[in-house]
Every structure is written in C-alpha cells, then in structure tokens.
Amino acid sequence: MQAHGRTFHKSRAIVSRPIEGDNMKVTRQKLQSGLTFIEILIATVILLIAVVGTSAFRYNAALGARRADLRSTAARTALLFCESWKGSADPNSFDPVSTFASQLTISDDDSSFTGPSGYTMLGSYKITAEGADYYAILAWKDIAAGLKALNVTVMWNQRGYTSEQGGSLDKSYRLTTYISP
Numbered sequence: 204m205q206a207h208g209r210t211f212h213k214s215r216a217i218v219s220r221p222i223e224g225d226n227m228k229v230t231r232q233k234l235q236s237g238l239t240f241i242e243i244l245i246a247t248v249i250l251l252i253a254v255v256g257t258s259a260f261r262y263n264a265a266l267g268a269r270r271a272d273l274r275s276t277a278a279r280t281a282l283l284f285c286e287s288w289k290g291s292a293d294p295n296s297f298d299p300v301s302t303f304a305s306q307l308t309i310s311d312d313d314s315s316f317t318g319p320s321g322y323t324m325l326g327s328y329k330i331t332a333e334g335a336d337y338y339a340i341l342a343w344k345d346i347a348a349g350l351k352a353l354n355v356t357v358m359w360n361q362r363g364y365t366s367e368q369g370g371s372l373d374k375s376y377r378l379t380t381y382i383s384p
Contacts, residue, residue, distance in 0.1 A: 270361060272333065273333075273335055273359055273361065273374070274374070274376070276332050276333055276335070276337070276359075277337055277357040277358075277359055277374070277375075277376040278357075278376050278378075280307075280330060280332070280337055280339065280357050281339070281355045281356075281357045281376050281377070281378040282378060283303075284299055284339055284341065284355045284357075285353060285355045285378045285379075285380050286380075287299070287302055287303075288325075288341065288353050288355070289353060289380050289382055294343060294351065294353060294382060294384060295325070295343070297325065297341070298326075299326070299328055299339070299341070300328065307330055307332065308330065308331040308332065309328055309329070309330050309331075310328065310329050311326065311327070311328060311329075312327040312328050312329040312338055313327070314327060314338070316338060316340050316358075317340070318340050318341075318342025318354060318356070319342060319344075319354055319356070319377075321344055322342035322343060322344045322352075322354055323342060323343055323344065324340070324341070324342050325341040325342060325343060326340075326341050327339070327340050327341075328340075328341070330357075335359060335360070336359065336360070337357050337358065337359045338357070338358045338359070338372060339355060339356065339357050339358075340354075340355070340356045340358075341353075341354070341355055342354045342356075346381070349383045349384070350381060350382075350383055351381065351382050351383070351384055352379055352380075352381050353379065353380050353381070353382060354377065354378070354379045355377070355378045355379075356375055356376070356377045356378075357375065357376045357377075358372040358374065358375040358376075359372060359374055359375075360372055360373060360374070361373050361374050
C-alpha cells in the first residue's frame with residue numbers, strides 16, 4: 204500500500220515451520236493473522252457492559268415515566284375535586300361520587316384516613332384511574348367569618364399498585380382553596 208510516496212506494510216506474524224522430506228529440510232513460512240482469545244473475551248465483556256447499561260437506562264426511563272403519569276393523574280384529580288367542590292352550591296353537602304360517577308371510577312371509601320389537623324372531614328373516596336388506585340380525602344375548615352378553606356388530599360402508591368396487589372400509600376398531593384360562602 205502506498206500513500207504519498209511512502210510504502211506501508213500490514214504487520215503480520217510470520218511463523219517458520221520446518222518440513223522434512225527426502226533428507227533435506229525445507230522451511231515454509233506461514234502468515235498468522237486473527238484475534239486471540241483474550242481479545243475476543245475483552246470485546247465480549249465491553250459489549251455486555253454496554254447492553255446491560257442500555258437495558259438499565261431503558262428500565263429507569265420507563266419507571267420514571269410511570270411515576271410521572273401517577274403524579275400527574277393525582278394532581279389532575281385533586282384539581283378536579285377542588286374546583287368542583289368550590290363551584291358547588293353548598294360546600295358542606297358536596298358529593299363527588301354522584302358528581303363524577305359518569306366520568307371516573309369512584310366510590311366511597313370507609314378506610315380510616317383522616318384529614319389535616321383542625322379540618323372537618325367531608326369524606327374519603329377511592330378512585331381507580333389508569334390501572335392504579337388513588338384515595339382522596341376532602342376536608343374543610345372555617346378560617347374566619349365568611350372564609351372557608353377546602354382541602355383535597357390525593358394519595359397513591361408510587362409503584363402504581365392497586366389495593367388488591369398490596370403496597371402502602373407512600374405519595375400524596377394536597378391542594379387547598381378558599382371560598383367565601
């Protein structure tokens with residue numbers, strides 16, 4: 204191979220092996236090329252590390268997207284409850300089950316959830332959306348004459364399990380709005 208007037212040769216190992224026959228020794232040269240076992244092993248390990256790294260990245264990206272979906276659904280649910288409750292004719296008799304029965308999978312929840320300290324519980328509700336269970340607590344508090352705080356807390360399991368699959372409620376989203384009835 205020539206480049207700009209210079210000659211380059213590929214380097215190859217030359218192995219000489221004697222060949223015997225008819226009382227004379229003849230030496231034949233054989234070119235040896237290829238990869239050693241260690242080189243193949245190192246290349247395989249590097250490739251394996253790259254594949255495992257890519258798989259871990261894809262898994263964590265999918266898990267992060269699922270967690271973001273759960274958080275967004277909880278925030279939208281809290282906002283929906285808060286705005287509907289705020290717009291109801293009588294905030295003390297707001298019933299999310301009858302209000303949202305046609306839009307959500309919602310039911311009264313008879314668990315032992317409690318609202319924030321100092322607030323009066325309006326109710327506790329179970330909402331199933333996108334394959335995950337959410338629990339909403341609605342509570343209110345008279346702040347001053349003519350001013351009432353409406354609090355909506357939505358809780359869920361970060362892994363997205365339903366109540367039948369187990370798991371504790373480890374995340375919550377709280378939203379408070381104020382009205383003057």
